[in-house]
Amino acid sequence: MTDIVLDIENLVVSLGKKSGGPRIIDGVSLQVRDGETLCVVGESGSGKSVTSLTVMGLLQKGALTPTGGSVKLVGEELLAASDRRLRELRATRMAMIFQEPMTALNPVVPVGRQIDEVLRVHTSLDARARRQKILAMMEHVRLPDVERIFASYPHRLSGGQRQRIMIAMALVLEPKLLIADEPTTALDVTTQKQILTLIRDLQRDHGTAVLFITHDMGVVAEIADRVAVMRYGKLVETGTLETILRTPNMEYTRNLLSSVPSLVPRPPRAETNEPVVLEANELGKVYRERSFFGKTREVAAAKEVTLTLRKGRTLGIVGESGSGKSTVARCIVRLIDPTSGGVRLAGREISDLSRRLLQPHRKKIQIIFQDPYRSLNPRVAIGETIAEGPINYGMPRAEALARARELLELVDLPADAVSRYPHQFSGGQRQRIAIARALALDPDVLVADEAVSALDVSVQAQVLELLDEIQKRLGIALLFITHDLRVAAQICDDVAVMQHGRIVEQGPAAEVLTHPQQAYTKALLDAAPGRGWDFANFRAVEVAAE
């Protein structure tokens, strides 16, 4: 029997300073043993991050207060510990890594010194010994050229390198417990895979207990020994990875798993002879950066991109961050101007039209953005937001508002929602509003730029279903930009895989995602977390494939 490193017993965390407030965490009990990874899974608002911050003693003072239960780290009660004792324990016994490696490191201090700080605070090593220990640790997390990186500022490093620095910083004093709060969510799949492997290997070498927080079932399947499912601050169920994925007991867990889109592409739809509504020919976009006296720097964000989209079909553009997929989407919608090539919308070349001449064509192509929290004006009632487009194109106001009500019903929202404001809706509802706004102009083409990436899986599934249904009813063509191969597999007829601004592979989704020809596409598919599982059917993929 291995030792219990972290023992959370009946934890209650309340809003405000006293115990009377609403309970954010309500009676959660978890245990993590030596050398074990416990994945805490849940959708946003489930309380998984609050739980981890409670363990570290990092809850915002006065806003959230642990009001019941106990948290023991190797037998020592943490809820009763003084601030001083908690500071001593941090980095030595328990350490934490965070979601955003971009913002989690101090931008004005070289990364080596940021790791050094941990050693200066917690050890009495001299400068030379500290430096050696840090360089060794940096090599251990497989950073290249450690001497150079030691002296580098965070903005000089890639996202993956920064997360490695975070891991090095967390593990340099070999803590018993590592808390990882969505550590790979902000990373590309290929980087994610490397980081997950790294955490696994380090854990094996050092016997660290890992509390791994994630919303991604794919990641769970890759890294967990045991899984705890949380919802609304309560523990839904807990069990070994196999039990949770194959035979979940609770309805919520089953629903959560069923919502995970499968990597196996949906059955292809019959080819159609519908007219081509959108064509991009050798589209290119070069960003030029001019400095006052210095020389001009050029970055080609998109090169020779050629795409064709027919009425009623869905074309996916997939790729990692920086691959140019969003640039292509923005060029096509003419939010930015392409530097070369052409875009034909319903047979009309629009890439070289002036803003004024473009205006009548704008309504034919509409875009939905990633972040439903920021893409709606918070001070405008949503009815007005939806009606604004048609009014600009000359529709009488009353008629436009009536149309807004119809559209809200089309996206499964109550028609009387027109007078409410964006903050009164959840993320999924806001994305529905954004879709209604785009549809208000009766476009031929709808561009969805990472439109479901910010949503929880269950909400994501609903929005994808909605887009599918709208396409069937209105015969709209969909250009779907995503980094998520699972989503692409479920909604796209055709996909184009982009890397470094170019399309590396293009074809029917069923072909490209099951029999990729290019090495890069293969690598992407190979890196997709949880590819061995068919979550929705509670079984491993090998079984599902035959």
Next chain:
Amino acid sequence: MLGYLLRRILAAIPVMGVVALFVFLLLRLTPGDPAAILAGDNATPEQLERIRTSLGLNEPLYTQFFTWIGKLLQGDLGTSLISNVPVLTLIGRRIEPSISIALSTIILAILVAVPLGVIAAWKHGTWIDRFVMGLSVIGFSVPVFVIGYLLIQIFAIELRWVPVQGFRSITAGFGPFFERIILPTCTLSFIYVALIARMTRAAMLDVLGEDYVRTARAKGISETGVLLRHALRNAAVPVITVIGTGFALLISGVVVTESVFNLPGIGRLTVDAVLARDYPVIQAMILLTSLVYVTVNLLIDVAYTLLDPRIRY
């Protein structure tokens, strides 16, 4: 870095050129004969002619400009029309009190305001925060001369700790210098402290919500370490900006303070010159003020690059 500095200094030259042109035209484009303006109402025709010749007013305008610039570059700012002393000498005599007040004000303000702002942000929402912010509102709203006379009343007249007014050069010993400079400095610091404390608090509040501050806490660093090593350095850029732009406040404040404390500084010199229409002195003061601004802005931009490695030019 050196190349950047050089580029910035080069870029400052056209700015100063435009200012010089404006200052030059100030006198020439004023309605009426510049010689008559300079000579005053009771000048004889001979006096006017002498001034015209001495200023080269009979030459074409561009020749006059380049002659003027040429003299300027050799440090010849002209001669005061009132005292008949070269302007440079005049400024030289009067600059010590002004520089002393300006520098000690900035130092005092930073020493007081930055800690106040940091503490207010750290204790956000508590009585300490509200006290500091209340103090800052008072600092903003009470005029400089009111604060000045109030301080004189309390510390010079009632308590007799320091002299009421006047100035002693630092060459005459630090003690006499210090006791005459302390009240003007405190007076002028009030508004500056208010401004910097407010900005520091706002910048710190922003930074304290950042992820890397949470990371620092997760490393087990003490609260002081978090505040000073991680938060303050990141909050420094907006604070430095405000310290620099606050120079505008300082210059107008110096004029009032010098009057209140009867200090023989360049603020008083300027006011006297304006009242007496002593054009060469006015011109020199405009040039000097612009030069200070340009230099301070340059220093701020350089400070940015030192404070934040992401800012590179």
